[in-house]
Amino acid sequence: MKKIGFLSFGHWSPSPQSQTRSASDILLQSIDLAVAAEELGADGAYFRVHHFARQLASPFPLLAAVGARTSRIEIGTGVIDMRYENPFYMVEDAGAADLISGGRLQLGISRGSPEQVIDGWRHFGFQPQDGESDAEMGRRHGETFLELLRGRGFAEPNPYPMFPNPPGLLRLEPHSDGLRDRIWWGAASDATAVWAAQRGMNLQSSTLKKDESGEPLHIQQAAQIRGFRDAWREAGHQREPRVSVSRSIFPIVNEADRAYFGRSGQDRDSIGNIDAETRAVFGRTYAAEPPVLVEQLRQDEAIAEADTLLLTIPNQLGVAYCAHVIEAVLKHVAPALGWRP
Template sequence: MPRPGQPLRGLGFLTIGLFDPADPAAGHEQTLRIIERAEDLGFDSVWLRNRHLQYGISSPLTVLAAATQRTSRIRLGTAVIPLGLENPFRLAEDLATVDLLSGGRLHPGVSVGTPMRYDDIRTALYPDTSDLEDFSKQRVLRLLRNLRGEPVSDFEGTVGIEDFSRVIQPQSPGLADRLWYGGFLDSAIWAGEQGLNYLTSSVVTTQNTTSTDFATIQAKHIDAYRSHHPDPTRARVSQGLVVIPTDSASPEQIRRYTDYAKSRLARTTSPQGPRELVFSPDLVGPSDELAERLYAHAGFRGADDIAVALPFTFAPEDYDQIIGDLAERLGPALGWRPGTDDS
């Protein structure tokens, strides 16, 4: 686990892929360019968030399919695909296709639960079955069975000139082992029991704990995940936090970054809403200071990788500066070196 003197295993970042609804193609192209630059900078991974009915990427796998043809090494992840809006049969086909195009670099992150604003979209999403849909973890298990090649059809053979398979096609061996699951304590335990990888984010909940300290709660989730994994040597945790290095930022950028973090600070001081959510403060500053703060963070010390969350509304030149400093300043300050993570 990353501590002073111990190198960070993997460095990545995640983005919403913001776009202007008047010109969405330009926003998607900008996301592809930043993925290309990330590979040039030596990042181990880049992750796309999933946003439906918003001005961010709604189809991360489509964008990552394009990215497979512009990159050759970097891992391509989703953080996360909400399975309540997906059919595990069709999703397994898409995941396997993109994984094959990437040469085995896809790392799908998924979650379950009732889709966001479900009452507003249920009729359009599931017009005949909206009251019957199962949004439990069974959806993940269905997806895993499909990725592992368990039969989905009672028929296999030839009809005329067409050949049919019992299992999802194409199959991409090893893809199921690269599935990540995100969530809170119960999800951490379940992900461990299933042998999945575990995604954490900048949000936790005080449920099942007396603490209100973000780092303490996140570390508890990570410990629970590892303790329930059948093979702790293969258990892998990625931490997602908003971390903004300012080493090469202009004075105007530093001011905006600092104002952005201050505008979000109030929500980090106490649990929010009926689920008692606790948000992590955004970290802004020079890389040497950020490294000290991360090494003191109990959640970071329990993770293997960090996937820095890029703020939603920054400009392309801001993202260029941030990812440049992440790779060239903060990563090395954490003991990371490009190309050392071969997983």
């Protein structure tokens, strides 16, 4: 059994070919797709976060709205760039969204991805400390966020407050019990996966990874996941961790599928640079008739290692088509692979 959700990059474009032509379109359609996915029996609705782009950005209003419209599905991010975040304010936003959803938040955070602008986090008022890289700053913000989520008091109360205080040092409110265990780290390398395990975070591994061996993505990811789990056990955490991988999977079951993905031309991994220093391996697109697709996916070692699969969906094709893709995976692929009864 595997949890299966969707991951939306949240693109919008004024192009007449796009079903999401404005920020309003993508926000409202994201809520509608989460509702549709829950009705289909999917397990998760996850959203990317990018700044200075025609994509989803500030995640917490959207997560809270999805939480208010749904009752069962997990709601998450993949990922929030912690270089841009004030961990204190983020704890309040995350606590509120988690309480609205009834404890269904699954927050993916990370040091971030290539940006639309140069050092965009500086515009948000952040800069690395002396001798610190921006990636290290993102991890520092992440560690502060994790510590604050524990809900321990740390702030000295005013002796003459406007409202009565509970005894002792004060914590940030609202506090949501259990959210600390539902934080995931988006790791592009083996080393950051181990770092996340040591700090008790779940692991998100995307459709790309730092190329550390020259092997296909799924083999490198599977090794990354095993290293993460080894580090988790060595750290002595008391719960079992969760691991997700993202994949582009399109069962071809009708003519629209064939028109969109029948000749995707992306049936193998590719290599590229995500910044000046980092060579990455980018995962292939899986697009075929269900019997062929099942055999292809059976060979994906990283999917086999993970407990959660996030389907990247073409959100600009609209809610109805994206829901169709999710349903096709749940109906025509997942049972044959033992992911669903």
